[in-house]
Amino acid sequence: MITIRDIARKANVSIATVSRILNNDKTLSVSDETREKILKIVDELGYKPLRKRDVKKQDDKVENALNIGILLAYSEQDEANDPYFLSIRQGIEKECSEKFINISSIVRLDGNKFNFDLNEFDGLIVVGGIEAKDFKNLYNNRNVVFVDHAYEIDEYDSVISSFEKATENVIDYLVSMGHKEIGYIGGRKTVKRITSNEVIEIEDVRLQVYRKKMKELGLYSERNIYIGDWNPSGGYKAMKGAIENGSLPSAFIIASDPMSTGALHALHEANINVPDDVAIISFDDIESAAYLNPPLTTVKTYTEEMGKAAVKLLLERARGREIPIQVVVPTKLIIRKSCGGNDSDYSGYIFYS
Structure with a gap:
């Protein structure tokens, strides 16, 4: 039996790309040559979607009938700047491809007036911060999974990463190494309202835990917190500000690897040695983290697995x-x-949260 995986392997593209082309996803940026190549391979191999085959199992019938949408609370530029959300989306697409679930549309909240009828979907996966009470008025179905944002509303499923415990562990580890002045660099966390395009700024859970934990330890200082954009430029500007303010902390927790990339550049420019002068621990573990100078200590987040888990919950x-x-x-x-x-710590010291 020919699968999407077979097509992707022969075309030398990702499974998600094949799935999105077969589902006529207009948001996919791919060349006409690649699109034609994939469709030609589909014809050559005689591939037929599962929904066109003779399905026997009831579970397969449910999966086969589902027509889902993905609602994204961030722009394509945000996704390009920080692979965190890209990896979540890819996890969703891979799991849907494996289970032959049709992704009807990928909808982004891009600041324009929202005029999309969500009720045409059998289920929705919402990625990023979208105000749930507002959302509830637009979608009359409980087949919804929120990813990367937890809500007080108890009707919906959600998938989050254990940032709370991870941040506590990072602070404990730095304190165990003798650090007393520990700074924090992070981005602005927002929640969007669909009906009004209003953007509400909230405090990221890592910053919340940082404040609470450092106060409990008697080590908290507001001057050691720097907030910027979730990209290398934001990390560079935040660290530059910390350097210019003087009394630089001996360690920093940085909320994303792209921000850490910029922060490291600012430290190198100022001839501040990492880790001898300033220790850095980041979040994400993107592919380049192990190849920075110096290699980046980071909290690995299983973003692709978050996307896959969302599909299974749905x-x-x-x-x-x-x-x-x-x-x-x-x-x-x-x-x-x-x-x-x-x-001896560099290659073998890990802990889970």
């Missing part, structure tokens, strides 16, 4: 589960040279 809902579930995906701290420590 299927369970479609099959009749009524009780909402929240999945908290664990993280893993990977020790590399940017935080200092002993050489």
